[in-house]
Amino acid sequence: MMFKKMFFILMAVAFTGCASVNSVSLTPIPANRSKEVRAEVSRTIFLGFNFDNDYINPLVDNLKMQCPNGVITGILTKDEVISYVLVFTRRVVATGYCNLSQVSKAQQKRSSASEEQILEN
């Protein structure tokens, strides 16, 4: 019975990860924060053997897919490590705000400019 308890305690300790933040960065935050977008990439590394960091590459594309024809600002990029026994997980999380109002404003400007040109002609 005692052995079982010890085993479960050890397993709980082994599979509970210790988290640490490597770096955080933030871009200017927009006034309109109604639509939040989030992308996450991660890789689990055993004994520190990692031969490339290509797992980060889809991060921007993931964000872009969530905000078609919009502008993503207020991007908080968090690079963190979750350590287990002999294994650690590197995780990069990016959250931001998709802003479509800027698009409509730009389109309005463009359309009004074209109308003015037509009137001038």
Place this chain on the structure above:
Amino acid sequence: MGAFSLLFSGCAILHHVQVGQIDNRTDTVTAIPFEILMSEAGVSTQEIGAIARSANTKQGDQAAGIAEIIALFQMGPRTGNPVYSERYAEKLIYEIHQKCPTGRVTGLMSIREMRKYPVISGEIVKVTGYCLKDRTSSKTTASTTNSGASL
């Protein structure tokens, strides 16, 4: 053979990632992806010392002592190993301008990473992003190049 390939493949260590503002308005522009890589060789005096000491000779101990003295001048917080020129990433902005002459850059992702080999390392700064080009201007440049080719 397997051990050698493992030794020289180099472990990749990530130090920093940053994602900039993303402009995904592609109704009148085309987003062309680009990548810039700048690197410099780094040297680990700690590893030099450890290897010299493992030789178990008088010269080895002396070399390890020298490496320890040099290491005293390289103290302080840093990412990766010390490099000879700390200005290796300064031309980044010119490289971006070369890759994207229009200057309309979006979705910039800056990565600071390191390729670790025994004793030496590759200290890398990588930037990926998208260059926005007007669809109309790209068409005109294409047509001018075509006409130039025909001439």
